[in-house]
Amino acid sequence: MNTLTVFRLGRVEYEDGLKLMHLFGEARLQERIGDALLLLEHPPVLTLGRAAKRENITATDARLSEEGVEVFDTNRGGDVTYHGPGQVVGYPILLLPPERRDVRRYVRDVERGLIQTLAAFGLTAGAIPKWPGVWLGQEGSPDARKIGAIGVHLSRWLTTHGFALNVNTNLEHFQLIVPCGIREAGVTSMQRELGHPVSVPDVEEVLAREFTQVFDAQRVDGTVDLRTVSVAVMHGRGLEARVLLLRRTPERGGFWQTVTGRLEPGESPVEAARREVAEETGLQLPVVDLAYRHAFALGDALPPKLVEEHGFTVHAAPDTQVRLGPEHDAFEWVDVPTALARLPFRGLRETVTRALKAPRP
Template sequence: MNTLTVFRLGRVEYEDGLKLMHLFGEARLQELIGDALLLLEHPPVLTLGRAAKRENITATDARLAEEGVEVFDTNRGGDVTYHGPGQVVGYPILLLPPERRDVRRYVRDVERGLIQTLAGFGLTAGAIPKWPGVWLGLEGSPDARKIGAIGVHLSRWLTTHGFALNVNTNLEHFQLIVPCGIREAGVTSMQRELGHPVSVPDVEEALAREFTQVFDAERVDGTVDLRTVSVAVVQGQGPEARVLLLRRTPERGGFWQTVTGRLEPGESPVEAARREVAEETGLTLPVVDLAYRHAFALGEALPPKLVEEHGFAVHVAPDTQVRLGPEHDAFEWVDVPTALARLPFRGLRETVARALNQPGP
């Protein structure tokens, strides 16, 4: 029996999710890993499939910016769809065996995994042949409403992309688009149908169970390889705010970053954040938890090395003196646009953005 390793990753920035899919896919093709199912949540984002029509994004660029919603082109099938917090996104990374190498069967299997998951919560869902995804209500019914989107990509019988199940999703964001190009029907969520918020971990557990059954696999629970912290050190507020950037030594990559580091054994994230600030800047100050935790792949290693990172902020006075640690060869206090332009990773930029929304000392 094949194994299916299930990774429950929490928040993943969309571009980091694309990288994860690529790395897991390459590792699967090289038989460095078995089949995997990545379960995660994305920040608000619109994704365009190969058949997407731009006019199916009905919101203006200004409205999207106001709502904090980004737009990405993808190589999956389908039109435009929305991802956001409270929605469980699943990326099955499967190398289909010869007996399952049928695109329609694979899509039906993904639908079945979602339908069986919803049944466990008392929701009767099904497919509507003329429309992709998983639905509540019957074809032709005025109350037909979509609860799960499906958009898959297959190459050399390796599957990527996958599905999005609306659990506690902000349904107002679907008004920014014509979901999957379907104007005749609405969108719903488990929360709306059941009348109360639904535990995302419980839904993920059900998805892991049902997809393992649908694909005749033995379940393995995946884990992250490394836990780290990122700390944005900020002085001032508003247009006058400055962010501390540290430049890594050439042998460590030579790029600019915030304070970063890994958790030591037995250390909590807040303890690691305080220690890294002291070691890398010479400052001994309180840190503010930004309630930002996300996962990503470290570098280009195969199999992928998974990292879970916690974001923190430190607010300092304008005359604060910095003493560099051995991992960096320069530092600068820069304005916010410069900081966001220099930082090479989305997670670091998000940490800075959240730190700037925190009140100063």
């Protein structure tokens, strides 16, 4: 029996999710890993499939910016869809065996995994042949409403992209688009249908169970390889705000970053953040938890090396003296636009963005 390794990653920035799909896919093609199912949540984004029509994004660029929603083109099938917090996104990375090499069968199997998951929570869902996805209500019924989107990509019988199941999703964000290009029907969530919020971890657990059954596999639970912290050291407010950037030594990449570092054995994230600030800058200051935790792949290693990072901030005085540690060869206090332009990774930029809004200790 094949194995299906299930990774429950929490928040993943969308571009980091694309990279994870690529790396897992390459590792699977090279048979360096078995089949995998990535379960995660994205920040608010609109994604366009190969058949997407731009006019199906009905919101203006200004409205999207106001709502904090980004737009991405993808190589999956389908039109435009929305991802956001409270929605479980699943990326099955499967190398289909010869007996399963049928695109329609694969899509039906993904639908079946979602339908069986919803049934476990008392919701009767099904497919509507003329429309993609998983639905509540019948074809032709005025109350037909989509609860799960499906958009897949297959190459050399390797599957990427996948599905999005609305659990506690902000349904108002679907008003920014014509979901999947379908104007005749609405969108719903498990929360709306059941009348109360639903535990995302509970839904992920059932999804893992049902997809393991649908694809005749033995489940294995995946884990992250490394836990890290990112700390934005700031001083000033508003337009006067400045961010401390550290430049890594050439042998460590030579790029600019915030304070970062790994958790040591037995160390909590807040303890690691406080220690890294002291070691990398010489500052002994209280740290503020930004409630920002996300996952990504470290570098381009195969198999992928998974990292879970926790974001913090530190507020320093304008005349603070910085003493660099051995990992960096320069530092600068820069304004926020400069910091966001220099930082090479989305997670670091998000840490800075959240630090601007954080309360002072």
